[in-house]
Amino acid sequence: MKVTGNWCNVRTMKPIPPLLANIEEREVLRKLKKQKFYLLALLLPFILFVIGFEIGPLVAMLKDSFYASDGIQVTIQQYLTIFKSKFYLQAIQNSLVISLISAVISVIIAVIAAYSFTKFSQKIQNRLLMIANMTSNFEGIPLSFSYIILLGNNGLFTLLFSKLGLDVFADFNLYSWTGLILVYIYFQIPLAVMLIYPSYQGIKKQWKEASSLLGGTTLSFWRHIGIPVLLPSIAGTFSILFANAMGAYATAYALVGSNYNLLSLQIASLVSSDVTLNPQLGSAMGVLLAATMIGAMWFNERMMRRIRRDLR
């Protein structure tokens, strides 16, 4: 290898006369290359996992969504099917409505609850966060089942309400989309509380003081300063809750069964059930669901960036 320029011995840091530079330099470079190669080799397992179980399946799903149900023809037939089918459009609508409503209600409750948290001592706040943390994991089958115990046909509260004469509540049907909303709210509230709570730390006491000296009331403070400052955080949290609810599977499965017309349940039956197997259609729906999720995450990221900029 031709060498130009001045080289020095790495060990002694003395300049090398050009004649020897060739050999020394080759050795140093070889060592560095070997090190880099060794390092890259160590990164390989991670890369393999990511390709094999994260990127690969996504790409496969995307690709498959553009195939006809025979698996050979390339077409956008699957997407057309979805948008022409009343049934599948209903599934999308159901998922959207349930996710939206449960997210909105959860966020509102969480904003109020998180604010109440801040009124207590640090010790109590930690305990409360602990409870929120614990219960945010209580998702899926156990959650749905516990609601069946409480609000099912023979549920604890169902019986209680009918005994108290509150027939409106007693006739509540848990196994409907309102039931789903109720159950979804349960696991979304702790998550929302944990996400919104930190942003209350950003509300400086002195803003409240300045506002009151300038003639503002508590209400006007929250209306003009508090809520606007919290808004990006609230919006971001909302989008996460929404995405979370859209993708929920186990909870719905356990509550309303695999045939209920929900986007996630329909995808499941399209790719795994023996009767309605249509993996390409399932892929197309999966792509739509993934797009919704990624859209929500991107929105949240934008909101987060806005907070960091505004509040320095």
Next chain:
Amino acid sequence: MKSSLVFHKVIVGLLVIYLLIPLVGTFLFSMAGKWDHTILPESYTLKWYIELFQDERFYLALQHTLFLIVVTVGLSVVIMLPTIFIITVYFGKWEKWLQAAAMLPYGIPPIVGAVGLIKVYSDGPIQIAGTPWILVGAYFITILPFMYQGIRNSLRTVNAVQLVDAAELLGATKFQAFRTVVFPNIISGILVSTLLSVALLFSEFAFANLLVGGRFETIQIYLADKLNSSGHLTSAIVITYYSIILLLTGTVLKLTFRKEKASVFSNKKRSLSFLKKSYRQKNTALEGENS
């Protein structure tokens, strides 16, 4: 100001009750003898638990779940530690990609991931669909955000790059530095992610159901099966594995903190600060960058 504290106490109180009732209800149901038309159980019994602990299938399911958890979490730690360290210290430019890859699973619900996984592993060169191995892969990706956040935050907290630099100036190689200076200080952070992942994987149903179903029955699959036949048994299962998770978290906490030098913390404070860490981690994971 003082009267409104009552208002807040009421709100928080209602919230806590609301959150704890389903758990309490499940617990009661697991201990209930006859409970058909009354508000509270008519009689209490342990027979459901006895039935559960005599069920071979339960132990098999537990075994399967634990196998998946141990293998996945173990693999994750062994692979993620060097990966994150190497990228942070050597290939800083690629950190953005690492983060993107690590946080992506948040945007892919299991149902979506399952679609692609089935496609790739059912009729391709690697046919692992239906075997536990596809679950190991899927679970690895599932816990990726948590492991990544935990390890990366720990590295940042101890200022790993500066520690390595300092160690190098004192004569160590980068790997010696990692082994002796960085690793011992990040163990507690890794532990948080690990325990979070364990709890998560115990509760994972979607992948298990769609990718393997009954062929490798996990606790959740077993649970889903019993859901339709015996409600009491279902509650007993739930309470049991929740207790296992609680026990696991507790023992690991006790073990780690016993190793540390006598600190001012009491046990309670330790577990609180630990849970605060896991809360903060979940938070940053969902909120994205938060430095």
Next chain:
Amino acid sequence: MSYVTIDQVTKGYNHQVVLENISLTLKKGEFATLLGQSGCGKSTLLRSIAGLEDVDKGSIFIDGKDITQLSPRNREVGMVFQSYALFPNMNVFENIAYGLKMKKAKNIKSRVTNMIELVDLIGKEQSYPHQLSGGQQQRVALARALVMEPKVLLLDEPLSALDAKIRKNLQKELKRIQKELDITTIFVTHDQEEAMTMSDRIFVMNKGKIVQSGSPTEIYTLPANTFVAKFIGNYNVLNMDVFRKLVQRTELDGNEVAIRPEVLQLVSAGEDHLDLQANWGIKGFIKDVSMTGNVLRYEVETEASAFIVDDLHHQGKMFEQGAQVHILVPKKECIILAN
């Protein structure tokens, strides 16, 4: 006719006395400073005047009205915080207009624009707080308080977070605006230089009490007690017994004596034409010389005590370390402290 009256205000917190029987009066248009170290109660007193803290005993009057029980929004006072406390979601214009909006005032636009001109922020109306420098933010905070035409303007260490140069500028600006609007102002700081530059009157506070009040000149040249003497300037404060020994005068009375470093004169030990009518002479040697820009600070060691002697940095004339000197102490400038 006093404009602001504080009458025997007392406040305790956690069984500790934070303000003890504070009484003071201010004239309209006066610029008063509460000066003291951290924890002396100056901020608490300010916040009590604003209504952000309750008082246990005593009353506060502004323009004849008893405001002690009123909430902050009804007191007609304006306040500028150390951390500016600008509303981050509003731009400069909206921040300044906020109070006027709350009051549903008329002519909001013209009033805000005038104020922006007064604090010299023209062109920044649409900027948001995070886009402004510290000095600019503080000016917005000032404008926001002043546009309400409050009866009293309160400033809680508003310049402490700023760089030295900007601080000096803002001190001048603040003084100019205050004089122009003729608004009664109470200023809190721990920086005595700042207090003396800006105030018409200074109230020195220590441990919840006012230990001396007066004009800057009075406070500086006539400290009333040891605390003030040690706090203001760089007074040499000596025990009277020690001083008597040094000047060989046993008939002097009092507990302590305070002497300003800049009134002391240094002459070489060899000099003999010393004016010992007006001065006392003390023998010593230069232990240390330091320079703070325009002042040469000598630490002079004598047989019984060390003295700080300040001299303006004249060219050429400078004593070296170790030099034997005489300190000339002007008799008139010795301030006797009874404590």
